[in-house]
Amino acid sequence: MSDTLENRTRTTTSPAVVLPPRPSRLAQTVATAVVGLVLLVSVTTLDVEWAELRGLPAAVGEYGVLMFADPDWSRLPRALFEMWRSISMAWLGALLCVVVSIPLGMLAADGVGPAWLRLALRGVFAVIRAVPEVIIALVLLTVTGLTPFTGALALGIAGIGTQGKWTYETIETLRDGAADAVRAAGGGRTAVIRWALWPAALPALLSFALYRFEINIRMSAVLGIVGAGGIGSMLANYTNYRAWDTVGMLLIVVVVTTMVVDAVSGALRRRIMEGP
Template sequence: MSSTVEARTRTTATRPGVALPPRPSRRGQTAATAVVGVVLLVATATLDVEWADLRDLPAAVRDYGTLMFADPDWSRLPRALFEMWRSISMAWLGAMLCVVVSIPLGMLAAHGVGPAWLRLALRGLFAVIRAVPEVIIALVLLTVTGLTPFTGALALGIAGIGTQGKWTYETIETLRDGAADAVRAAGGGRTAVIRWALWPAALPTLLSFALYRFEINIRMSAVLGLVGAGGIGSMLANYTNYRAWDTVGMLLIVVVATTMAVDAVSGALRRRIMEGT
């Protein structure tokens, strides 16, 4: 079989006026692989990591895991549940603020909805917001609003605008044009197209994204608590500093259990929204 193919190839190559296609070049792929390899080597060499300490890591994880989870201190569970509730409230307020601001702006940033200058400005704003982590935003807001859970909610809301806005205009741009064309044919303007064509079609997806943003905020609220924004993260940071490992273990159990429960409920709601009953 292979000899027959080779014979046909030689015959085709020897025919006058018949040229084989050029072999595809792999220079770009090879160069990209080399660059990635060099960056990886440089990053590894400049980390100043004691690789010999990695041998002691499993034993350290086992020891601290025993300190935290062998006999957790459940006496502070009521306070932990209250602080967890504050974190959930902070995440929910941040998600609502994000949705209220980002969905109108995201729709204006979609192609065919807002003018070109406004689309570019809004997309640039979303990109800038996405480039700044939630912790940095919280640290900046701490100088204005102080050490309160409102600071965490505001930081989560502002940080989510960049991502939620991008999801919104990408959702609008993937919709089919049939409903929008029908509204325009009936004499509707831009506002009518948004109200009667784009908004009903995009609503299920946008609600699903809003619930997903709430899930992300639940996790980030614990991180923001570490910098003084309140909630379960602040309690976790305090007891970690005092090396109260039995209480830290209890707090971690509360965080993991609550996060998994919220993810399960939110995931069921998102499936219900997208797939129906």
């Protein structure tokens, strides 16, 4: 009897379970409504003949037959040479990007550069990322002319924004143990960068540099269309003349070369990040 009363007393005196408040979904609802509104306005304001989309598969098939049924391989040596020029532009652009962006990106990281310098560099990186490579190439064309150097310079400048952001984000994700040890030994800011931050961030930065080279390979073909040289210029010329058999051959060269470069670069990046 006493045990029953004791159990009842414990039951009646136990604190009530307080459930947490239900999370508000107002922000998600508003964001969904805004995205839907933007999509609706975009669809209704674009001057698009939606009825013509029904004939798109047939048109794609027709031009696919014109380009790939019997490609013109007689201009393959010239295509390979222009593809090599595009690869050279991509490589030079990647080197320029890495040489400039890594030191500046490290200075833009928290705990490395002063606050005013960090904010200024991050602002510059954001502005560069906002400008497409094609626009940069068109601006440079007025200074450097229609040369592959224009394409390499445009790729290098355009990559600084992204590579710099990758750099300071990589530095900020590193553990502070090595940096604290260097500071405890009396090392200054330069010693911390040289002996703590740089060795720890080097594998990731090399991987990002190779990935930037992969991006430049694809972008070099686009820059060639605006007159920067390389396989893109050759592709634009034969497209204007409606030489579809040659265009098909050029597209095959671009696709195969890009896939080979991506495979080799991807293997190198995995080797750098994961080891043998």
